[in-house]
Amino acid sequence: MDIMLFAPELTMVATGLAVLLIGLFLPVNSKKVLGYLASLGILAALYLTVTSLGTNSLAFYDTLSVDALSQFFKIVFLVVALLFSIAAIKYTEGSAHVEEFYVLAIFATIGMMFVASANDLMVLFVAFELASLSTYALAGFEKKNPQSLEAAMKYFLIGSLSGALMLFGISFLYGVTGTTSILGIAAGGAALAASPIGLFAVVLLIAGMGFKIALVPFHMWAPDTYQGAPSIVSSLLAAGSKKMGIVAAFKVFIVALIALKVEWQIAFAVLAVVTMTLGNVAALSQTSVKRMLAYSSLAQAGYITMAFVVLTPMALGGGILYALSHGFMKAGAFIATAAVVYMVLSENKDAQNPDHIDNFKGLGQRMPVTALSMTIFVFALAGIPLTAGYMSKFVLFSSTIQAGFAWLAVIAIINSAISLFYYAKIVKYMYFLPGEGSKISEPLPYTIALAVAVIGVLAIGFWPEPFIYWAMEAGKVLLAGGI
Amino acid sequence: MLLSLIVLIPLIFAVLTLLTKTREQARAVALVATVAVLLLTVYTYFNFDSTTAETQFEELYSWVPSLGISYHLGIDGISLPLILLNAIVMPLLILFTWNDDRKAPNRFYSLILITQGAVLGVFCALDFFLFYVFWELTLIPLFFMVSIWGGPKKHYASIKFFIYTHVASLVMLLGIFGLYFAAWDMTGTPSLDIPYLLSQYQFIGSGIAKDLIFVALLFGFIVKLPVFPFHSWLPDAYTEAPTAGSVLFVLLKIGGYGIFKIMLPMLPFTASPNLMITILGVLGAVSILYGAFLALAQKDLKRMVAYSSLSHMGYVTLGAAGLVSLSVSGAMFQQFSHGLIMSIMFMSCGVINKATGTRIINELGGLAQRMPKLAVIMMLAFMASLGLPGLTGFIAEFSVLAGSFVNLQGYVVIALTAIVITAAYHLWALQRAMFGVYKEKLGNVVDINGYQTLAMGVIAILILYFGLNPSPVLDMMLTNSEHIIGLMAGMGV
Numbered sequence: 002m003d004i005m006l007f008a009p010e011l012t013m014v015a016t017g018l019a020v021l022l023i024g025l026f027l028p029v030n031s032k033k034v035l036g037y038l039a040s041l042g043i044l045a046a047l048y049l050t051v052t053s054l055g056t057n058s059l060a061f062y063d064t065l066s067v068d069a070l071s072q073f074f075k076i077v078f079l080v081v082a083l084l085f086s087i088a089a090i091k092y093t094e095g096s097a098h099v100e101e102f103y104v105l106a107i108f109a110t111i112g113m114m115f116v117a118s119a120n121d122l123m124v125l126f127v128a129f130e131l132a133s134l135s136t137y138a139l140a141g142f143e144k145k146n147p148q149s150l151e152a153a154m155k156y157f158l159i160g161s162l163s164g165a166l167m168l169f170g171i172s173f174l175y176g177v178t179g180t181t182s183i184l185g186i187a188a189g190g191a192a193l194a195a196s197p198i199g200l201f202a203v204v205l206l207i208a209g210m211g212f213k214i215a216l217v218p219f220h221m222w223a224p225d226t227y228q229g230a231p232s233i234v235s236s237l238l239a240a241g242s243k244k245m246g247i248v249a250a251f252k253v254f255i256v257a258l259i260a261l262k263v264e265w266q267i268a269f270a271v272l273a274v275v276t277m278t279l280g281n282v283a284a285l286s287q288t289s290v291k292r293m294l295a296y297s298s299l300a301q302a303g304y305i306t307m308a309f310v311v312l313t314p315m316a317l318g319g320g321i322l323y324a325l326s327h328g329f330m331k332a333g334a335f336i337a338t339a340a341v342v343y344m345v346l347s348e349n350k351d352a353q354n355p356d357h358i359d360n361f362k363g364l365g366q367r368m369p370v371t372a373l374s375m376t377i378f379v380f381a382l383a384g385i386p387l388t389a390g391y392m393s394k395f396v397l398f399s400s401t402i403q404a405g406f407a408w409l410a411v412i413a414i415i416n417s418a419i420s421l422f423y424y425a426k427i428v429k430y431m432y433f434l435p436g437e438g439s440k441i442s443e444p445l446p447y448t449i450a451l452a453v454a455v456i457g458v459l460a461i462g463f464w465p466e467p468f469i470y471w472a473m474e475a476g477k478v479l480l481a482g483g484i
Numbered sequence: 485m486l487l488s489l490i491v492l493i494p495l496i497f498a499v500l501t502l503l504t505k506t507r508e509q510a511r512a513v514a515l516v517a518t519v520a521v522l523l524l525t526v527y528t529y530f531n532f533d534s535t536t537a538e539t540q541f542e543e544l545y546s547w548v549p550s551l552g553i554s555y556h557l558g559i560d561g562i563s564l565p566l567i568l569l570n571a572i573v574m575p576l577l578i579l580f581t582w583n584d585d586r587k588a589p590n591r592f593y594s595l596i597l598i599t600q601g602a603v604l605g606v607f608c609a610l611d612f613f614l615f616y617v618f619w620e621l622t623l624i625p626l627f628f629m630v631s632i633w634g635g636p637k638k639h640y641a642s643i644k645f646f647i648y649t650h651v652a653s654l655v656m657l658l659g660i661f662g663l664y665f666a667a668w669d670m671t672g673t674p675s676l677d678i679p680y681l682l683s684q685y686q687f688i689g690s691g692i693a694k695d696l697i698f699v700a701l702l703f704g705f706i707v708k709l710p711v712f713p714f715h716s717w718l719p720d721a722y723t724e725a726p727t728a729g730s731v732l733f734v735l736l737k738i739g740g741y742g743i744f745k746i747m748l749p750m751l752p753f754t755a756s757p758n759l760m761i762t763i764l765g766v767l768g769a770v771s772i773l774y775g776a777f778l779a780l781a782q783k784d785l786k787r788m789v790a791y792s793s794l795s796h797m798g799y800v801t802l803g804a805a806g807l808v809s810l811s812v813s814g815a816m817f818q819q820f821s822h823g824l825i826m827s828i829m830f831m832s833c834g835v836i837n838k839a840t841g842t843r844i845i846n847e848l849g850g851l852a853q854r855m856p857k858l859a860v861i862m863m864l865a866f867m868a869s870l871g872l873p874g875l876t877g878f879i880a881e882f883s884v885l886a887g888s889f890v891n892l893q894g895y896v897v898i899a900l901t902a903i904v905i906t907a908a909y910h911l912w913a914l915q916r917a918m919f920g921v922y923k924e925k926l927g928n929v930v931d932i933n934g935y936q937t938l939a940m941g942v943i944a945i946l947i948l949y950f951g952l953n954p955s956p957v958l959d960m961m962l963t964n965s966e967h968i969i970g971l972m973a974g975m976g977v
Contacts, residue, residue: 119539292946385624386617396551402658403665410661414654421650425627431589468787473550 002183006058006067009046010114016042017107022099032099036090036446039103043086043110044292047079054471063182064121069474073321074117074248077328081241082110082330084454088233088339090446102142104303113245122171122181122257125249129167131162132211136242140230152229156238159212159222167209173202183257190260199258203265205273206253211247217276224283227295232342232356235291236335239298240328246322247305250346254309254315255479263313269309273336274412277303281419290338291356292425294331296384299326301419304413307397311404317476319397322468330381333454337347338373340447342413344368347436361427363436368443372431374451379424381458384417389461396469485838487541487557487608490524490567491618493517494601498594498707507589511582513594518575518600519891525571528764532564534960547613551662552674556610561960562744562816563607566737568745568957569823570607573943575601577731580831580939587634592728595625606738608786612660612676620653620735629729630721641717641724646716649708650901653733656704663775664696682749691755698754708739711801712771715794719778722790727834735795740800740819744968748804748812752972761805761891768802768896771795776905780912786833788913789826792869795906799884802895806888807972812965814883817958821868821876828865828940831857835936836917840926841920845913850922852931859918861940868947870910871903875951879958 004011010420019042020035027034050072085106093099110133119125137160141153175181177198179187186193193199211219227235254265280299287293306326308320338356341364345355364372381388394417401410461468488563497517504510532540539558547553557566577596586592598621605618623646631642660676667684668674675681675821688694707714722730775795782788797816803815835858836851837843852859871882889896932940950957 386620399661401663402661403668407658411658413659418647418650418654427629433628466550469548470549 003058005126006053006056006060007065007118008177009026009050009053009079010111012042012046012049013107013111013114016046017104017111019132020107021100021104024103029095029097032062032096033094035099035103036086036093039107039346040083040086040090043079043107047076048212050075050079052156056202059120062291063184064124065115065118065315066120067118068478069249069353069471070321070476070478071118073471074244074324075114077244077325078110078113078117078241080325080457081237081328081332082106084329084336084450085233085237085241087334087446087453088236088450090229091343091444092233092339094484098142102139105135105139105142107238108132109139110241113241114475116245117248118119119249119252120183122174122183122186122253124411125183125252126164126168126171129213129245129249130164132242132245133164136234136238139234139237141227142234143231148229149157149231150229152226155222156226156230163209163219166205166210166212170202170205170209173205174201175200175472177202183252186257187259192260194260199261200264203254203258203261203268206250206258206267207265210246210250210253211272214243214250214306215276215299216248216272216302216306217299220276220279220299223299224292224295227298228289228292228356231289234333234337235295236332236339239335240293240332242326243298243302244324247320248355251317251479255312256393266312268311269306270409273303273306273310274409275303276300277416281416281423284420287423288358289354289356290341290358290361290427291335293358293427294338297420297423298331300416301331303416304394307406307409307413310409311401311406312480313404314473314476314480315400316397316404317479318469318473319332319393321464321475322461322472323393323397325468325472326381326393326458329454329457329461330388330390333374333451333458334378334382336447336450336454337371337378340368340371340443340451343447344441347441349479358430359428361430362434363438364431367436367438369440370448371451374455375431375441377429377455377458379427381462383421387459387462389458389465392461392465394471395430397470417419485543486524486528487559490521490528490571491557491601491605491608492606493520493524493556494597496600501594501977502590502591502881503788504511507585510593511578511589513795514597515575515578518571518578519599520795521604522571525567528559529564529568532559532960534561534963537561537964539878541641542610547611549768551613552668552676552835553613554611554741555614556677557608557614558610559608561964563741564960565816565820565957566823567604567607567786569737569820570600570603570735572946573731573735573823574825576939576942577728577827579935582730582935583933586726588632591628592633595629596728596732598625599629600735603736603738610678612678612681615678616653616657616660618697618712619656619738620691623649623653626721626725626729626736628711629700629732629870630725633665633672633726633729634724635726636724637720638724640700641720645717645721648714652704652707652714655700659700659704662693662700663816666693666697667972674821676971678746684747685750686753689734694753694755698747698750698760699751701742705739705742705747706767706801708736709800710739710768711795711797712794713776715771715775718794719787719790722793723787727830729841730790730834731827732829734830734841735823737819737823738817740797743800743804744812744816744964748968749971751807755857761807762900764801764805765888765895768800768805769892769898771798771801772899773798773902776902776909778907780905783837783844783846785845785848785917786830786915787843788845788909789829789833792906792909793822793826795902795968796826796869799881799901802888802892802899803884805895806884806892807969808887808890809962809965809969810883811887811890812968813958813961814880814887816965817876817954818880818884820957821880821947821950824943824950825865825868825877828861828943828947829869831936831940832862832865835932839929842926848917848923848926851926852918852927853922855931857937858932858940861944862918863914864944864947866914868912868951870907874948876947876954878952879954
C-alpha cells in the first residue's frame with residue numbers, strides 16, 4: 002500500500018495541525034498569517050489531488066479507495082475549502098479565534114475527503130461525523146449572535162438525528178449481509194432484496210442522507226441554518242457539506258444497494274421532483290438573499306438527485322459535474338453575499354438583516370466587482386449558456402431525455418425557467434435600482450475568492466471538455482460497482 | 485474569422501460601452517461597433533457567391549468533442565440578407581437615438597449591442613449548441629430593454645414576453661435534444677452540427693419521433709416569429725418597449741430564419757408532411773387576416789403598427805408553406821422588407837409620442853403641417869407596408885400570394901381579403917394622424933432632428949431602392965429557395 006495515495010489528506014492534516022499550533026503563539030493582530038498558511042495548504046492539497054487523477058487503488062484493507070470518483074469529489078471539496086479559506090482571511094480579521102475557525106473548516110474538509118474515498122460504511126460514517134461535528138461548531142461561530150446560535154443548534158439537533166438514522170440503517174445492512182464493506186453488501190444484494198429489512202434500511206438511509214443533502218421533506222433545517230450561520234460558513238455548508246451527502250448517497254445506493262435499485266429509484270424520482278419544485282417556488286418570495294440561496298440550493302440538489310433516477314454514465318457524469326459547478330457557483334454566491342454583509346455591517350454595526358435584498362440596491366455602482374461576480378454566479382445557477390451551470394444542466398438534462406425520462410427533464414426544465422425569476426431579481430436590484438451610499442473599497446480577500454470562483458464558473462462554461470471527461474470517468478466507477 | 489468578428493465585435497463593444505461614463509462616450513462606442521459590423525458585412529456581401537446554396541465563409545473548430553459540440557459558423561443565402569438588414573439598421577438606430585436623453589445610457593447602448601451580437605450569432609451558427617446559446621442570449625437584453633426603459637405597463641409586458649418566448653425556447657431545446665439523441669443512437673457518435681443533424685433527420689425510424697421533433701422545433705420558431713395563436717406577447721412587448729427596443733424586436737428575425745433554415749429542409753421527411761403544411765398554411769393565412777382586423781381596431785398608433793407586424797409575419801409562414809421557390813423566396817424577402825418598413829414605422833411612433841405626448845390616433849391630427857419631414861418618410865413606409873407597387877412590401881407580398889396560389893389556393897383567397905383591410909387601416913391612420921386640420925392642443929410640435937432624418941431617410945431610400953431593384957438580395961434567396969424545393973422533389977409533397 003502506498004501511503005502517498007493519501008498525500009492530499011495528509012497535507013490537509015499537517016496544515017490543520019500547523020495552523021492550530023502556530024495560532025497559539027501568535028498575537029491577535031498577526032493571526033492573518035494563519036489564513037495565508039491554510040490557503041496555501043489547501044492549494045497544495047488541491048494540486049496533489051488534481052495530479053492524482055487517473056490513479057486507481059485500494060488501501061487500508063480495502064476500506065479506502067482512490068479512484069476517479071473519490072478524486073473528483075475531493076477536488077470539489079478542496080475548491081470550496083479554498084474559496085472559504087481565502088474569504089475567511091477578511092472575515093476573521095481581528096478575531097482571537099482565527100485558528101479554531103480554520104482548523105474546524107480544514108477538519109470538516111478532511112472528513113468530506115474521506116467520505117469520498119470510503120469503501121466501507123463504518124469509515125464512511127466516521128468521516129461523515131467528523132465533517133458534521135466540525136461544521137456544527139462553525140455554524141455557531143458567532144457566539145454573541147443569537148441567529149448564529151439558533152442556526153447551529155438546529156443544524157446540530159437535526160444533524161445528530163440524521164446521523165443516528167443513518168447508523169441505524171447501516172446496522173440493518175450489517176445484520177443481513179454480515180459485512181460493512183460496500184462491495185460486500187453489494188455482493189449480498191440478493192439477501193437484501195429478499196428480506197423486508199432491506200427496504201427498511203433503504204428508507205432509513207434515504208432519510209439520513211436526505212437530511213445532509215437537504216432533500217424535501219428533510220430540508221427544514223437548511224434555510225434557517227444557511228440564513229443564520231455566517232455567510233462564508235453557509236458557503237461551506239451549501240457547497241461542500243451537501244456534496245458530501247451526495248457522494249455518500251452515490252456510494253451507498255448506486256454501489257452497495259444496487260440490488261434494491263427499483264425501490265430507491267422511485268423514491269429518488271419523487272424526492273427530486275418535490276425538492277426542485279419546492280426549492281424554486283419557495284425561493285421566489287424570499288427577501289433574505291441567504292435564505293433565497295438556501296432554497297435555490299435545495300433546487301440544485303433536486304437536479305443532482307435526478308442522476309439517481311436516470312443511472313446512465315452520462316447522467317451520473319452530469320450529476321457529478323453539477324456537483325463541481327455548484328461548488329463554484331454557490332460558494333461564490335455566498336461569498337459575494339458575505340462581502341455585502343461586511344459592507345452593511347461596516348457602515349452600521351447594529352444593522353438588522355444585513356443580507357436583506359434591499360442592501361443589494363445599487364451594488365453595481367457601490368461594489369462593482371462583487372456585483373459582477375454575483376451576476377455571473379446567479380446566471381450560472383439559473384443555467385444561462387456559457388456558464389458552468391448551463392453545461393452541467395445540458396449534460397444532466399439531455400441524458401435524462403436520452404434515457405427516456407422525458408417527463409423528468411420537462412419538470413426540471415420548467416423549474417429552471419422558474420428559477421430565472423428570483424435570480425434575475427437579484428441582478429435587477431444590483432444594477433437597476435438606485436442604491437444609497439457611495440462606492441466603497443471591496444476587501445481584497447473577498448475579491449480574490451470571488452475571482453477564483455468566477456474563473457471556475459467560466460472555465461467549465463467555455464471549456465468543459467476535461468471536466469466532462471473526468472466527471473464521466475467518475476460516473477463509470479459507480480456503475481462498475483467500485484474498483 | 486470574418487463571421488466571428490461580425491458576431492464578436494458587438495459583444496466585445498457591449499462590455500466597453502458598459503464601462504463608459506457619459507452619454508456621449510456610450511453612443512460613440514456603440515456607433516463605432518455597429519459601423520464596424522456594417523463594413524465587415526458589406527465586405528462579406530461583395531465576396532459572397534449568390535449563385536450557390538452552399539454554406540460560405542465557414543469556420544469550424546472542435547469545442548467539446550465528447551458531446552459533439554463544435555464552434556461552427558457559416559452563412560448562406562438565407563442568413564446573409566438578414567445579417568445585412570441587421571447590420572444596416574443598427575448604426576442608423578444608434579443615430580436615431582443620438583440626442584435622446586435617458587437614464588443609464590451606457591447600459592442602454594450596451595443592451596443594444598448585446599442584442600445585435602446575439603441575433604447575428606443565431607444567423608451565423610451552424611451548431612445547435614451555439615445556435616441555442618445565441619438564441620437565448622437575445623432574450624435577456626430585450627427583457628431588460630422593456631422592463632427598464634419601457635412604457636407604463638413595462639413590467640407586465642416584459643414578463644409576458646420573457647415567459648412566452650422562454651418557454652417556447654425550452655420546447656425548442658427539447659426538439660433539439662430529440663434530434664441529437666436520435667442521430668446519436670443511429671450513428672453512435674454525438675453531434676450537434678446543424679447541417680449534419682438535418683441530413684440525419686430523414687433516417688429516424690419512428691414517425692412519431694420525427695413529428696414530435698418537428699413540432700417542438702416549429703413551436704420555438706413560430707412563437708418567436710410570432711403567428712396566431714401565439715402572438716399575444718407581441719402587441720404588449722412591441723408597444724411597451726422604448727422605440728429602440730421596438731426596432732430591436734423588429735430586427736429579431738430569428739423565428740422566420742429558423743423556419744427557412746431548419747424547418748423547411750426537414751419538412752418533406754416528416755411522417756405527415758401534408759399535415760404540417762396545412763398547419764403552417766392555416767396559421768399564416770389566419771395571422772394575415774386576424775392581424776389586419778386587430779390593427780384596424782386599435783386606437784393607439786404604436787399598437788396598430790404592432791398588429792400590422794403580426795399580419796406581415798403571416799406572409800412569412802404562408803410563403804414558407806407555399807413550397808414553391810417563388811413563395812419561399814418571397815417569404816424570405818418579406819422578412820427583409822418588414823425589417824426596413826417596421827423600423828421606420830416604430831421610429832415614427834416614437835417621434836410622434838415624444839413630440840405630442842400621445843399616440844392615440846384620435847387625439848392626433850394635421851401633424852404633416854408641423855412635421856413635414858416625418859410625414860414624407862412615414863408615408864413612404866406606410867405605403868410600403870400596405871403593399872404599394874414599387875416598394876419592397878409589394879414584391880414580398882405579391883411573390884408570397886402568387887407563389888402560394890399553386891398549392892394553397894384556399895389560404896391565398898383568405899389572405900387576399902385581408903389586403904383591403906390592410907389598406908384601410910394604414911390609410912385611415914395616416915389620414916387621421918398626419919393630415920387634416922392641425923389640433924392646436926398638441927402644442928408646439930417640432931419636426932424630427934437631423935440625426936433622426938438621416939436615420940429614417942436612409943431606410944426610406946433603401947425601401948425604395950430594393951422595391952425597384954430587389955435582385956441584390958432576392959437572387960440569393962431564390963437560389964436557396966430552389967435548393968430547398970429541390971430537396972422535396974420526389975418526396976411526393
